[in-house]
Amino acid sequence: MLKIKNLHAGIEGKGILKGINLEVKAGEIHAIMGPNGSGKSTLSSVIAGNETYEVSEGSITLDNEDILELSPDERAHKGVFMSFQYPIEIPGVSTTNFIKTAINEKRKANGLGDLPAKDMLKLIREKSELLKMDRKFLSRSLNEGFSGGEKKRNEIFQLAMLEPKLAILDETDSGLDIDALKIVANGVNKLRNKDNAVIVITHYQRLLDHIIPDFVHVLHNGKIVKSGGKELAHELEEKGYDWIKELA
Amino acid sequence: MSKYTEDDLKKELETQEYEYGFYTDIESDTFPKGLNEDIVRAISKKKNEPKWMTDWRLNAFRLWQEMEEPNWANVNYKKPDFQDIAYYSAPKAIDPNKTLDDVDSELLAMYKKLGISIDEQKKMNNIAMDIVVDSVSVATTFKKTLAEKGILFMPISEAIQEHPELVKKYIGTIVPQTDNFYAALNSAVFTDGSFCYIPKGVKCPMELSTYFRINEGGTGQFERTLLIADEGSYVSYLEGCTAPARDENQLHAAVVELIALDDAEIKYSTVQNWYPGDKEGKGGVFNFVTKRGICHTNSKISWTQVETGSAVTWKYPSCILKGNNSVGEFYSIAVTNNYQQADTGTKMIHLGKNTKSTIISKGISAGKSQNSYRGLVQIGSRAENARNFSQCDSLLMGNKCGAHTFPYIESKNKSAQIEHEATTSKIGEDQLFYCNQRGIDTEKAIALIVNGFSKEVLNKLPMEFAVEAQKLLEISLEGSVG
Numbered sequence: 222m223l224k225i226k227n228l229h230a231g232i233e234g235k236g237i238l239k240g241i242n243l244e245v246k247a248g249e250i251h252a253i254m255g256p257n258g259s260g261k262s263t264l265s266s267v268i269a270g271n272e273t274y275e276v277s278e279g280s281i282t283l284d285n286e287d288i289l290e291l292s293p294d295e296r297a298h299k300g301v302f303m304s305f306q307y308p309i310e311i312p313g314v315s316t317t318n319f320i321k322t323a324i325n326e327k328r329k330a331n332g333l334g335d336l337p338a339k340d341m342l343k344l345i346r347e348k349s350e351l352l353k354m355d356r357k358f359l360s361r362s363l364n365e366g367f368s369g370g371e372k373k374r375n376e377i378f379q380l381a382m383l384e385p386k387l388a389i390l391d392e393t394d395s396g397l398d399i400d401a402l403k404i405v406a407n408g409v410n411k412l413r414n415k416d417n418a419v420i421v422i423t424h425y426q427r428l429l430d431h432i433i434p435d436f437v438h439v440l441h442n443g444k445i446v447k448s449g450g451k452e453l454a455h456e457l458e459e460k461g462y463d464w465i466k467e468l469a
Numbered sequence: 470m471s472k473y474t475e476d477d478l479k480k481e482l483e484t485q486e487y488e489y490g491f492y493t494d495i496e497s498d499t500f501p502k503g504l505n506e507d508i509v510r511a512i513s514k515k516k517n518e519p520k521w522m523t524d525w526r527l528n529a530f531r532l533w534q535e536m537e538e539p540n541w542a543n544v545n546y547k548k549p550d551f552q553d554i555a556y557y558s559a560p561k562a563i564d565p566n567k568t569l570d571d572v573d574s575e576l577l578a579m580y581k582k583l584g585i586s587i588d589e590q591k592k593m594n595n596i597a598m599d600i601v602v603d604s605v606s607v608a609t610t611f612k613k614t615l616a617e618k619g620i621l622f623m624p625i626s627e628a629i630q631e632h633p634e635l636v637k638k639y640i641g642t643i644v645p646q647t648d649n650f651y652a653a654l655n656s657a658v659f660t661d662g663s664f665c666y667i668p669k670g671v672k673c674p675m676e677l678s679t680y681f682r683i684n685e686g687g688t689g690q691f692e693r694t695l696l697i698a699d700e701g702s703y704v705s706y707l708e709g710c711t712a713p714a715r716d717e718n719q720l721h722a723a724v725v726e727l728i729a730l731d732d733a734e735i736k737y738s739t740v741q742n743w744y745p746g747d748k749e750g751k752g753g754v755f756n757f758v759t760k761r762g763i764c765h766t767n768s769k770i771s772w773t774q775v776e777t778g779s780a781v782t783w784k785y786p787s788c789i790l791k792g793n794n795s796v797g798e799f800y801s802i803a804v805t806n807n808y809q810q811a812d813t814g815t816k817m818i819h820l821g822k823n824t825k826s827t828i829i830s831k832g833i834s835a836g837k838s839q840n841s842y843r844g845l846v847q848i849g850s851r852a853e854n855a856r857n858f859s860q861c862d863s864l865l866m867g868n869k870c871g872a873h874t875f876p877y878i879e880s881k882n883k884s885a886q887i888e889h890e891a892t893t894s895k896i897g898e899d900q901l902f903y904c905n906q907r908g909i910d911t912e913k914a915i916a917l918i919v920n921g922f923s924k925e926v927l928n929k930l931p932m933e934f935a936v937e938a939q940k941l942l943e944i945s946l947e948g949s950v951g
Contacts (some may be wrong), residue, residue: 269906273898297908309903313921322917323907330908362921379907 222247222418223268223387228279230267232388237263239443241279241290245387248415252429253422255440256462261422262306264440265391268420269303270296283387298330300386304376304393311363316375317345318364320382327383349379352408370394377405381412388412389420394428406431428460441466500557506530509657512557515658516626519633529646529656536650537753539783542812543841543873546781548719549755554689556658621666625693628664635666639697642724642860643761643789651722651757651783655691662692667702667733678707679685689720692790696726698733698768705736715897718780719744719754727762727770731792734769738930739786740938743778745945748836750808753780760784764791766821773929775938776803776813777945785843787816790824790852797826800926802938803894804945805838805870813876814844819855819885828859831923834870835946846887848880855885857886863893864922864945866915894922916943 228241237260239338245251253378255261267274270293281289286301288296311319313464336344349356352374364372373393379386390409394402409419409432429437429451437453438445439462447453458466500508510532513523538548615622621632629636646656663679679694698704721743729735737760746753756779762770772786788797799815817826826846834840846857863872874891896918904914919942920927927935 271902273902292910293902293905294908294910297906305903305906309897310899311900311903311918312920313924314917319907319917322913323904323909326910326913327908383907391735 222284223420224282225268225278228264228267228276228281230263230274230276230279232263232274232294235355236277237274237443238267241440241445243438243445245418245420247386247418248413249436250419250421250432252434252437252451253440254424254426254437254454254457255422256466257424259440260443261424261440262391265303265389265420265422268296268387268389269293269301279325287451295330296328297383297385298327301389302380302383302387303389304373304380304391304428306392306395308364308367308372308376310365310425312365314363315361316363316378320345320379323379324382339417344382348378351381351411352378353404354378370398370401373397374401374405377408381408384412385417387418387420389422390423393421393425394423402428403431416454426454429454441465441468496637499555500808502555503552504530504554504556505660508556511715512658512660515557516629518626518629521637522629523631524659525641525646529653530658531573532646532716533650533653533657536647536653538650542783542843543839543875544781544783544810544812546718546755546810549718551654554720556689556691557660560668568787573844613743616675616935618671619668620671620673621664623664625662625664625695628695632664632666636664636695639726639728640693640695641726642760643728643763648759652724652759655693655722655724655759658689659691659693662694662723663696663708664694665696665704665706667698667704670700670701671699672702673704676705676707678709680709680825680911689722691721692723694723694725696737697728698730698734698735700730701732702730703734705738705931707738707740709740709742709934709937717752718746721754721756721758723758723760723780725758725786727758727760729762729764729768729770729795731766732768733765734771736771737762737773737786738934739772739774739776740837740930740934740941741774741776741778741782742941744780745778745809746780748807750780750837753809754778755780756782756784758782758784759829760786760791761816762787762797763789764792764795764797764821764824767794768792769796769798771796771798771800771929772815773800773926774802774813775926775930775934775941776811777941778813780809782809782811782813784813785815787818788826789818789820790826790855791820792824793821794823795821797825799828799830799923800929801830802833802923802926803831803840803842804833804942805835805840806887806945807836807838809836809838811839812841812843814842816845816847817857818845818847818849819852819857820849822851822853822855824852824855826857828861829858829925830859831926832861832863832872833866833919833922833946834863834872835866839871839873841875843875845877845879847878848882848885848887850881852882855882857887858884859887859889861889861891862922863891864911864919865893865895915946919943919946 223245225241225243228238230238253261276289283299321341373396434451437449439447446465509526513526545691644652646653667673727735743754743756764770770788776782777854790797797817803811803813805811815828828844830842832840832842842861848855861874872893876889878887901911901914920939930938
């Protein structure tokens, strides 16, 4: 599904990603771990199309289509979703209104009409129950005055509503207490199927106890320096990242 | 498709035209340019006015000649040449005794372009409508339905003929001829506008609406609106305005006077979309308007305005809270883009006891525009327990525009409670990226963010107008981030 080849990217001429190769197939969960500043968040931003970063070399394809030339919204229409590490506040715009707009824009791009209000409500009810969310907060302004945990849960709610092909969870575990973490992980697990894929970006192993990855990759200094199965995450938890740095 | 940058978006939208910029070719009867006593007399004669009205106009004209154009506002423009304006222009095809069925088909086509087919208005919306093109009121719908309730809703020129006692009693009492330069000018040369009277205890069953349009070139529009809500009555009134795109600056100097007698309530909403000029700042309407209402005991006046048009706006819809327990409200969204300049706000004059006022102002500046809020809250010495709450929020787009807030507070009573809150924010790249990532393109994202920012005010508009206003906000701001 997603193929990244020799990806180099940076910001204002400063290289951050220095030759990333990664292939994610449908139905798989990949975890990307690494010390602070290794380029984890840059990688997710570049896949999502954040124009703050310049791609100098390499390619990213989704279902064999080059997506580097697409704008972020076009990528979203193709099924790329990123859960933000720091979700953005939009005053005066309710979560419901926001997600309704997002769903209908995606449908429009794919040649469909607006989702009828009745179906939209049904979907909202279903997905908010999945994430054990109080629906009252869907009518509050998007992320405004939300606690860290509420923001993250709201990101996963949007993920559930949009049903993307590829979901990137950027440090979704930060700011979540253990109960919220379980709910969020449980939500992600229920949304999994053989046609979609998830990339979990995290510093710690604890989220990976609940979302079990098929592959774990360790990023250091802009490169994947080691890949393995889920046991690699445990190894990192025990030994820390210092031995990885020596591999580079 | 290659990356669609904001620059591309900007370029694309710069070429986008003002949607209402068409000119309808109807024959019109226009006075020669220039202003003197003869012109004032001629306007009065054209309208077949009684002598008291002619004299009132002449008096205003004499006062005006002694006055100077104000320059304290935070706007810069070349002062209009008042001798280079035609003060009367009327579409020729109009017969004063017309009914709706007789209205010129080209005019009707024009209303269709404006999105306001009168037929539809009549059938579908519960709105009684008066339309003023250039200087003359063209059609008033629903007159009969309203008459059954004793409600008078007609062009002011007709009211001067049919209800001179009411006009004479109230005209110029809220905005005196000497109030300011433009008000004096308007008093001398106003050509039409709306008149409305709601009798005691009557709740007007429908929204009343006036649609203003400047069509002819080289003309000014000076309409005058007088609205009287008698004791215990209620009315909701809407006005909308557009003008063709022209290279020259056109002058619009209106006066609106509202009178809310004891226990009455007036809701007055405006969606102002005069031609704003092109992207270089050429052309556009100078919108110099005086709007004021007086509240008697237990009454309420609520002003709601969405200002997206005009090259220069100078406008402060105000409330004189004369009666005890009276309430004044001002809800405003002012949008400026390209080279537009707006200096707008309100005055809340608290005279009575337990008077309350609320001011919510949302300024949105984009391009190279300047957007100022100017407001006065004045508490008189007898206004025990007066309360005011003001909130002024500014939203900036890009880094070439300006937002300014000039709040004035004068209190002569120690029991007054006055609160003022102000914020300034900017649409961030991170907000746009967040929306983009969810599949919402930049243009739509701006609309969403702006609508969210303006929500408290949009919610105050009647439904039919809220939708139009939202669309207008989107149109005026497209391509403005960068």
